[in-house]
Amino acid sequence: MTIRRGAVWMTAGMLALGGCAESSGSAASCAGTVTYDGRRYLPTEKSVFTVGERLGTATVEECDDTGDGAANGSAEHTTGAYAIKGVDPAESVAVGDTPAEAAPMAAR
Numbered sequence: 001m002t003i004r005r006g007a008v009w010m011t012a013g014m015l016a017l018g019g020c021a022e023s024s025g026s027a028a029s030c031a032g033t034v035t036y037d038g039r040r041y042l043p044t045e046k047s048v049f050t051v052g053e054r055l056g057t058a059t060v061e062e063c064d065d066t067g068d069g070a071a072n073g074s075a076e077h078t079t080g081a082y083a084i085k086g087v088d089p090a091e092s093v094a095v096g097d098t099p100a101e102a103a104p105m106a107a108r
Contacts, residue, residue: 033061034095036058041107042105042108043103053083054080059077061076080097082096093105
């Protein structure tokens, strides 16, 4: 496994573990938020999907969801955005450096 592939898998794992959970009295988490084509996407638990054509570039956002003024995850970076066959990209895309590494994300 190359370092780049390891970093992508780590990012995908962070995206999968992140999400938009609200607890009483706190704001929604921004962990795992990805922006593509002006829309925000969050990790989804969809496990069966087929990656389609590359659509462009997505931005994995830096996040401070603890309110301490520090980004508590990886720095903002870009990755590929891919269509998911049979799904409107306005609803869901797959993100990753390659189609084989892409993880599904649902529009927020």
